[in-house]
Amino acid sequence: MSGHDSKYFSTTKKGEIPELKEELNSQYKDKRKDAVKKVIAAMTVGKDVSSLFTDVVNCMQTENLELKKLVYLYLINYAKSQPDLAILAVNTFVKDSQDPNPLIRALAVRTMGCIRVDKITEYLCDPLQRCLKDDDPYVRKTAAICVAKLYDINAELVEDRGFLESLKDLISDNNPMVVANAVAALAEIQENSSRPIFEITSHTLSKLLTALNECTEWGQVFILDALSKYKAADAREAENIVERVTPRLQHANCAVVLSAVKMILQQMELITSTDVVRNLCKKMAPPLVTLLSAEPEIQYVALRNINLIVQRRPTILAHEIKVFFCKYNDPIYVKMEKLEIMIKLASDRNIDQVLLEFKEYATEVDVDFVRKAVRAIGRCAIKLERAAERCISVLLELIKIKVNYVVQEAIIVIKDIFRRYPNTYESIIATLCESLDTLDEPEAKASMIWIIGEYAERIDNADELLESFLESFPEEPSQVQLQLLTATVKLFLKKPTEGPQQMIQVVLNNATIETDNPDLRDRAYIYWRLLSTDPEAAKDVVLAEKPVITDDSNQLDPSLLDELLANIATLSSVYHKPPDAFVTRVKTTVQRTEDDDYPDGSESGYAESSSHVADGVTSPQASSSSVPAAARQADPAPAPAPVPDLLGDLIGLDNSAIVPVDQPSEPAGPPLPVVLPASTGQGLQISAQLTRRDGQIFYSLLFENNSQVALDGFMIQFNKNSFGLAAAGPLQVPQLQPGASAGTLLPMVLFQNLSTGPPNSLLQVAVKNNQQPVWYFNDKIPLIAFFTEDGKMERTSFLETWRSLPDSNEVSKDFPGAVVSNVEMTLDRMAASNLFFIAKRKHANQDVFYFSAAIPRGVPFLIELTLVVGVPGVKCAIKTPSPEMAPLFFEALETILKI
Amino acid sequence: MISQFFVLSQRGDNIVFRDYRGEVQKGSTETFFRKVKFWREDGQEEAQAPPVFNVDGVNYFHVKVAGLLFVATTRVNVSPSLVLELLQRIARVIKDYLGVLSEDSLRKNFVLVYELLDEVIDFGYVQTTSTEVLKSYIFNEPIAVDTARLPPLGPAAIFMQGSKRMPGTAVTKSVIANEPAGRKREEIFVDIIEKISVTFSSSGYILTSEIDGTIQMKSYLSGNPEIRVALNEEMSIGRGGRSLYDYRNSSGSGAVILDDCNFHESVRLDSFDMDRTLTLVPPDGEFPVMNYRMTQEFRPPFRVNALIEEAGNLKAEVIIKVRAEFSSSITANTIVVQMPLPKYTTRATFELEPGAVGQIADFREVSKKLEWSLKKIVGGSENTLRAKLTFSQESHGNITKESGPVSMTFTIPMYNASGLQVKYLQIAKKSSSYNPYRWVRYVTQANSYVARM
Structure with missing residues (x-):
């Protein structure tokens, strides 16, 4: 080769394009090759060289592989913008796909699959069919991936031409590379389809486990990830699977190790023998720790995963806390994660060691890290009662160094320690007060003021201390103002002398008349009224005993943790968010079956429905519309209701007594979200979702008995909810033998047991049977199920209603991730959910659509969608007499747009 | 995907x-x-x-x-x-x-x-x-670039510095480039690279110690012959009873206890359990044959002592001592010792030992750090640095807490802390005249080497 490739980047004085054109048509091979290289160079720096399309394609017919590859690279880039010219290349492609050289055959198929032009797609089918059956494994493995490419462009074509069957055949191929690609392709296709395409049976399972041993490292990850969706029938099968996966823990590739860990954790849920479980925990510990010897980037991923694992199985790494000690040269993102895990693993046994580390970290340079270390000491104090005193003395030592941000952070955590151990450590208050005037962060100030107010009777000069803050009251941030207000009231109630009396006047005056903050004003008025009408009552309220706090600040909600653990070794486990919270695929080539379209029950439904669920749980597509509310939010807003309350409510209701089970079941069709995982329900798994059929609302339920005993006598009960949903009849579930499952459709009625307060989507359910304790779970009420069939409005009445509703009834929201790429399909989908199209208009480059809908008791929704077809970002504005329903409505809309 | x-x-x-x-x-x-x-x-x-x-x-x-x-x-x-x-x-x-x-x-x-x-x-x-x-x-051929001024990549690259015994060009040779002479040089590199982390408490006691090791291989052998690598026979994997391990001399050939290890996919472990040999046909390119991790106690190569004391009004003195506790036939190179000083330090003057060669001490004004670099340290020797500090304000009386910890980076060729050794490297090829170059090289580097104050 002559010279450097970089010379192709240089420009010439004579116009570049004409010169290239000339060179591309040169009679000399070398010159042509050089010219194509120059074209590619221009392409990679973003220059438009599409005008050379014909000339480049002319170079395609060559025996020189190097040149051919370059031309193909060009084609992939520009074919889309020149679809008519791209046809010129088809003949060569088809010819190349039959070339005696397997590299050329594979290259042709690979490239054709990357050219997303409809006309080319038609010609791709025959070569692809041949290549899937090629003698050469390199060609077959390329063809396997090509099926996934084609499915992405035209799913129907793939199904019609029987490519899915060919792909499934490749799972039994004798070349592991081919198997791995077939698995990857099938897994992707399954993810984008609502039909069961790639189901892992025990037969495929054993085939894939065998292939696992011969695969490349990457193939092993594909296979392990696909297999992790498999649900073993019983503990024995689970143990068998684990046994065959365990050797993967020794792999040098971290991705293989983590995927193996995921698979083992999943199967462990089913294993009942404690010995086996203990042994597995022991085996997993060293490889998990070894991940921390990899590059820092991988360490980060490993630590985020370990964080989840130790929440479920703390014993695995209980003895390994030392490996989580921060290294001097760890990147900050690694240090932060290590701290979090150290807190989780801290125990009475190792706390001294841990505190020594934290103390050291608290004097390091990085401010964020130092703050987190100080907070960690506080959290350990709250977590470990016996170590609290030691933690506090470390905090005091740190305060004495007088580094400003350390002092402030320490005061914040000491406030929490006081909340956890009331009336125990007040002796240190004097030390804290020394730092009073250095505090400048709102949270630290507020914490200090809280401490002074809370212990006013023991601090001699509490009034002086508070008074010093009062001067700047109007300038303080609201967090500090609120604390000052409360602390002054506390002081006054505890020491009703002249000084505090004057102070309270100043504060109440400031907080009522001279503030714009409604929270502050309201609180001040309440205090004022309390103090003026009944000071004793004020004492009872303001000085009431506070509930003791616990350290759950970084503990995940159990249902979220379940979901995240099922997603170990995926992005979800790094973000600690369920997949549907961040997965937004732009293109979707899905023929999604609507809820209404599900075929009504046939006898064969049983076996199928259970496998549906297995797929549904793990595929983000299916779960996007179905994960229970509590699991979906990173911050679990509706805290699980305390059990006795719910029970009380349930028993106290007389309009629908607990309903017995006495009739045969009706099989359910759709993959339902799991609301009670088997791990929580002692083997009983319940999946459920509200759906609408023929104008009526049903609760579609699937019961799966993974326990060792037969279960019968099922009953169901609903707690009060925003829509007053209640069962309209008895729950019909037959006796469930171990391993059996049954689905049912429970008819529901509305407005039976309404809860008060603003509407929310929380549905609390209790299910009992004769063998187990009562199970409680939370489900989400999808507003979709409530849109009635008679929600269509005439254009004129739409306009009238829109005008008659005041502007305050209009609520709008942006959906930045949503895309409408096919208007007709979207309208169909909306209509299927009883959102009726009224009209459309153009506004600048945007389309504006109007719809109407209604929910029971005739509450209408007038909807306006503004969007640009094919571009992410949909703006939705609604007008309705019940604007408080807007959040629920937007959730429903998002589900529809996302499909 | x-x-x-x-x-x-x-x-x-x-x-x-x-x-x-x-x-x-x-x-x-x-x-x-x-x-x-x-x-x-x-x-x-x-x-x-x-x-x-x-x-x-x-x-x-x-x-x-x-x-x-x-x-x-x-x-x-x-x-x-x-x-x-x-x-x-x-x-x-x-x-x-x-x-x-x-x-x-x-x-x-x-x-x-x-x-x-x-x-x-x-x-x-x-x-x-x-x-x-x-x-x-792959059909394109690489175009060589000037390697002289380029920062090297990969763990094996550390062999390029200093030591003359290493054929420097081999490491920057493309796997598909042809030698100018037309004939490829038959050679194979096996590098045992260990990164050690040690944390000393303020009293010099070892708080944590850990070795992350890799056996890295790069083969330029033609015809892909099978290779056998034999490691210490007395090697066990997985810690049984903790705190039972005895204190071993780092250069001795005693028992090596690894916490965990993993292997490249080309490695066959048929006889590993029996005689600790690995069999493989090395693929082209650089790759890790085996990674291992060890927390068994080992003798750290350096002992570090640091002291900071107030010496009159707005003044303090720092003494750092580094003692090399390995054989005098071995020399460590590119050593850097760093120590954060109190934030209110304004000036530092240094005093190196008389006759010190290749040492530079410096005060980094912006990060308030003391930096002491040494070109090399011979085994068994001790080096001391004294510094006089000037402060802009009174200290809060706890000057030790506001400085340190001392951290160290270094490279020690032909030294390994774990005691893991390649006993022999066998290349299965019939011809008696075939005798390729075999390079088995050891090196130890600091990962996080810290002495608290």
């Missing part, structure tokens, strides 16, 4: 860009670079971006290799360790083919790089990252 792969320079220039699925918008490189450059969290001051993050539904993964950012994007819930590992491997494969990994070499060889990327990933799915396997599909 991944959507796009790209390589950016430190300034954010686009060096390589390949889109595999067309589902992430074009501006992703700029979005990524802006986000990484100005990473902030919770309104805090600038911090280092984590290797995985999400912006507007697009997930970005990145690793830094040889000063370049290797980035992948995706929209789906992929395995992050797979993507990050893949990015590292792509860097390694490119380095294998180009000989050197740098902005310059990537730009000069962009055609070859794109050819590689097309074989490594198809539609976002990894196909292979084996340099060996890729050889049958």
Whole structure:
């Protein structure tokens, strides 16, 4: 080769394009090759060289592989913008796909699959069919991936031409590379389809486990990830699977190790023998720790995963806390994660060691890290009662160094320690007060003021201390103002002398008349009224005993943790968010079956429905519309209701007594979200979702008995909810033998047991049977199920209603991730959910659509969608007499747009 | 699967860009670079971006290799360790083919790089990252770049510094480049590289110690012969009873207890349990034969003592002593000792030992750090640094808490702390005249070597 490739980047004085054109048509091979290289160079720096399309394609017919590859690279880039010219290349492609050289055959198929032009797609089918059956494994493995490419462009074509069957055949191929690609392709296709395409049976399972041993490292990850969706029938099968996966823990590739860990954790849920479980925990510990010897980037991923694992199985790494000690040269993102895990693993046994580390970290340079270390000491104090005193003395030592941000952070955590151990450590208050005037962060100030107010009777000069803050009251941030207000009231109630009396006047005056903050004003008025009408009552309220706090600040909600653990070794486990919270695929080539379209029950439904669920749980597509509310939010807003309350409510209701089970079941069709995982329900798994059929609302339920005993006598009960949903009849579930499952459709009625307060989507359910304790779970009420069939409005009445509703009834929201790429399909989908199209208009480059809908008791929704077809970002504005329903409505809309 | 792969320079220039699925918008490189450059969290001051993050539904993964950012994007819930590992491997494969990994070499060889990327990933799915396997599909030839001034890459690169015994060019040789003479030199490199982490308490007691080791191999043997590597026979894996291990001399050949180890996929372990030998047919390119981790106690190569004392009004004195506790036949090189000083330090003057050669001591005004670098330290010797500090304000009386810890970086060739050894390296080839060069090299480097105060 002559010279450097970089010379192709240089420009010439004579116009570049004409010169290239000339060179591309040169009679000399070398010159042509050089010219194509120059074209590619221009392409990679973003220059438009599409005008050379014909000339480049002319170079395609060559025996020189190097040149051919370059031309193909060009084609992939520009074919889309020149679809008519791209046809010129088809003949060569088809010819190349039959070339005696397997590299050329594979290259042709690979490239054709990357050219997303409809006309080319038609010609791709025959070569692809041949290549899937090629003698050469390199060609077959390329063809396997090509099926996934084609499915992405035209799913129907793939199904019609029987490519899915060919792909499934490749799972039994004798070349592991081919198997791995077939698995990857099938897994992707399954993810984008609502039909069961790639189901892992025990037969495929054993085939894939065998292939696992011969695969490349990457193939092993594909296979392990696909297999992790498999649900073993019983503990024995689970143990068998684990046994065959365990050797993967020794792999040098971290991705293989983590995927193996995921698979083992999943199967462990089913294993009942404690010995086996203990042994597995022991085996997993060293490889998990070894991940921390990899590059820092991988360490980060490993630590985020370990964080989840130790929440479920703390014993695995209980003895390994030392490996989580921060290294001097760890990147900050690694240090932060290590701290979090150290807190989780801290125990009475190792706390001294841990505190020594934290103390050291608290004097390091990085401010964020130092703050987190100080907070960690506080959290350990709250977590470990016996170590609290030691933690506090470390905090005091740190305060004495007088580094400003350390002092402030320490005061914040000491406030929490006081909340956890009331009336125990007040002796240190004097030390804290020394730092009073250095505090400048709102949270630290507020914490200090809280401490002074809370212990006013023991601090001699509490009034002086508070008074010093009062001067700047109007300038303080609201967090500090609120604390000052409360602390002054506390002081006054505890020491009703002249000084505090004057102070309270100043504060109440400031907080009522001279503030714009409604929270502050309201609180001040309440205090004022309390103090003026009944000071004793004020004492009872303001000085009431506070509930003791616990350290759950970084503990995940159990249902979220379940979901995240099922997603170990995926992005979800790094973000600690369920997949549907961040997965937004732009293109979707899905023929999604609507809820209404599900075929009504046939006898064969049983076996199928259970496998549906297995797929549904793990595929983000299916779960996007179905994960229970509590699991979906990173911050679990509706805290699980305390059990006795719910029970009380349930028993106290007389309009629908607990309903017995006495009739045969009706099989359910759709993959339902799991609301009670088997791990929580002692083997009983319940999946459920509200759906609408023929104008009526049903609760579609699937019961799966993974326990060792037969279960019968099922009953169901609903707690009060925003829509007053209640069962309209008895729950019909037959006796469930171990391993059996049954689905049912429970008819529901509305407005039976309404809860008060603003509407929310929380549905609390209790299910009992004769063998187990009562199970409680939370489900989400999808507003979709409530849109009635008679929600269509005439254009004129739409306009009238829109005008008659005041502007305050209009609520709008942006959906930045949503895309409408096919208007007709979207309208169909909306209509299927009883959102009726009224009209459309153009506004600048945007389309504006109007719809109407209604929910029971005739509450209408007038909807306006503004969007640009094919571009992410949909703006939705609604007008309705019940604007408080807007959040629920937007959730429903998002589900529809996302499909 | 991944959507796009790209390589950016430190300034954010686009060096390589390949889109595999067309589902992430074009501006992703700029979005990524802006986000990484100005990473902030919770309104805090600038911090280092984590290797995985999400912006507007697009997930970005990145690793830094040889000063370049290797980035992948995706929209789906992929395995992050797979993507990050893949990015590292792509860097390694490119380095294998180009000989050197740098902005310059990537730009000069962009055609070859794109050819590689097309074989490594198809539609976002990894196909292979084996340099060996890729050889049958790659037709472009690399263009050599000037290696003299380039920063070397990979663990084995540390052998290029200093020591004359190492054939420096071998490490920057492309796997497919032909020697000028037309005949390839038959040689194989086996490097035992250990990174050690030790934390000393203020009283000199060892709080934590750990060894991360790798046996790295790079083979230039023709005809892919089978190779047997024998390790210490007295080696056990997995800690049984903790705190039972006895104190071993680091150079002795006593029992080696590894906490855990893993192996490259080409390694066969048929007789490993019996006689601790590994059998493999080494693929082309540089690769780790075995990774291991050890927390068994070992003698740390250096003892560090640091002391800071007030010496009159607004003045203090620092003494740092470094003692090399290894054999005098061994020399450590490129040693740097660092110590953060109290924030209110304004000036520092240094006093090195008389006759000290190749030592520089410096006070970094901005970071308030003392930095002492030594070209080399011979085994058994002791080096001392004295510094006089001037403060701008009174200390709070706890000057020790406000300085330190002392950290150290170093490289010690021909030394290994774990005691793991390659007993022999057998190359199965019939001909008696066949006698390729075998290089078995040991090196120990500091990972996190810290003495608290």
